[in-house]
Amino acid sequence: MAGVYRIFGSEMSPYSVKVRSYCRYKGVPHQWIVRNAENESEFKKYAKLPLVPVVATPEGQGLQDSTPIMEYIDRVFPKPTTHPEDPTLDFLSVLIEEFGDEWGNKIMFHHRWWAEVDQIATSHVLARAMMPHADDETVANMANAVRERMTSRGHFVGSSAATAPLIRGYFEALIDVLEVHLDSRLYLFGARPAFGDFGLAAQLYECAIDPTLGGILRARAGHTLSWCYRMLEPHNDGHFEDWGTLRGTLEPLLEIVGHYFLAWSAANAEALAEGRETFTVQLGGEAYSQAPQKYHAKSLKALKDKYAAVKDRSTLDSILERTGCKAYL
Ligand SMILES: N[C@@H](CCC(=O)N[C@@H](CS)C(=O)NCC(=O)O)C(=O)O
Structure with missing residues (x-):
């Protein structure tokens, strides 16, 4: 789509939600694309790191890292400003x-990854988002794998x-x-x-x-x-x-x-x-x-x-x- 910025992100990713809010506020023409197995090859075309958000610019450039993405948006869409004059x-x-x-x-x-109730809820939401059309059993298996991986990463x-x-x-x-x-x-x-x-x-x-x-x-x-x-x-x-x-x-x-x-x-x-x-x-x-x-x-x-x-x-x-x-x- 000409002139449209595409945000590959996730509702469960704070940095993605931040960039989406920024685009909405700034009136940036954009499309929100939930990153999942079905658009992985498109995502990889723009992502240097396997992280969301990734913004694909209308010129075909891939942007990553949410704060520099906001700074980039500020240069292209200076108004309305989010920077107080003082x-x-x-x-x-x-x-x-x-x-x-x-x-x-x-x-x-x-x-998110500490108490059991949070682990279970989050891993299921993430697994479903990754596989929107899979059957429940496949999603449950994926949720278990996500939970195992993420609970071992809290020390980060x-x-x-x-x-x-x-x-x-x-x-x-x-x-x-x-x-x-x-x-x-x-x-x-x-x-x-x-x-x-x-x-x-x-x-x-x-x-x-x-x-x-x-x-x-x-x-x-x-x-x-x-x-x-x-x-x-x-x-x-x-x-x-x-x-x-x-x-x-x-x-x-x-x-x-x-x-x-x-x-x-x-x-x-x-x-x-x-x-x-x-x-x-x-x-x-x-x-x-x-x-x-x-x-x-x-x-x-x-x-x-x-x-x-x-x-x-x-x-x-x-x-x-x-x-x-x-x-x-
Ligand atoms: N500094 C980066 C951090 C991005 C980041 O950590 N993204 C997380 C989600 S919030 C991620 O993609 N994790 C790996 C994954 O979800 O597969 C930014 O501000 O954009």
């Missing part, structure tokens, strides 16, 4: 996007018996601050979505469609839940706010970003640089241990470059200092 707010939004991708994903992935995001209660605590703390912040606004930075909304909402949307975290969100985080679903079809309903009105309830979120995500991310990068097999970092006064994650060192470096590119950092630095983020950028 560079301080824009960087905070970019930081939250990264936080969603990395820390939000840890929370989501751990819970630090999921273990020792970290399980900690990660649950990170989720609860996150939704508690979001509930307060989203009580009086539609999006994180006001009445229209910013870059950061896309990254974080997509991970929490995935939490919302899984049994355990979906139950918790429904029981105690109605504003956050509504925002996740709103972000599936976001709208420009007004202006970005300024720091004065955001500050009171956005700073607690940035404190989580600094004291948990960035502290973890820096320790992870250090462990990788030193070639260590595991690392331990104090997060909120408790020891958290896992094997280092490779991709994160790369994205921390990209974030530092974006921070370095902000010209006037006077207001930004005082916010980052107060919230514990500055030391890691």
Whole structure:
């Protein structure tokens, strides 16, 4: 189809859902293609890595990695912008996007593959999506294979018996601050979505469609839940706010970003640089241990470059200092 971007993705993939929301908001002509066995050879034409999302551009180029895909879309479809004019707010939004991708994903992935109820539900949904026309027995066998494979991969995001209660605590703390912040606004930075909304909402949307975290969100985080679903079809309903009105309830979120995500991310990068097999970092006064994650060192470096590119950092630095983020950028 001429002029149409094709997104190969999955409803169960936060990064795919994020890119789809971005295309919807930006008015990008696109087609959503659920990646499955039937379109595998088409998918492989565009994918360098066996990961979703993959976007095939109208010119026949294959794009991967959701944040650079959004940046690509920004260049081709600059309006409506998701970048507040104030560079301080824009960087905070970019930081939250990264936080969603990395820390939000840890929370989501751990819970998706930890409790039996989540493993069973998720593996069946994934298997059915992969084989839309197969019989039930074939799908059940595939679900078992998916479950076996994915439950053995939790350690990639630090999921273990020792970290399980900690990660649950990170989720609860996150939704508690979001509930307060989203009580009086539609999006994180006001009445229209910013870059950061896309990254974080997509991970929490995935939490919302899984049994355990979906139950918790429904029981105690109605504003956050509504925002996740709103972000599936976001709208420009007004202006970005300024720091004065955001500050009171956005700073607690940035404190989580600094004291948990960035502290973890820096320790992870250090462990990788030193070639260590595991690392331990104090997060909120408790020891958290896992094997280092490779991709994160790369994205921390990209974030530092974006921070370095902000010209006037006077207001930004005082916010980052107060919230514990500055030391890691
Ligand atoms: N950094 C990548 C991560 C992509 C990724 O991890 N995708 C997952 C799904 S969320 C995937 O494709 N996993 C392998 C699979 O589903 O077969 C991005 O932002 O796009």
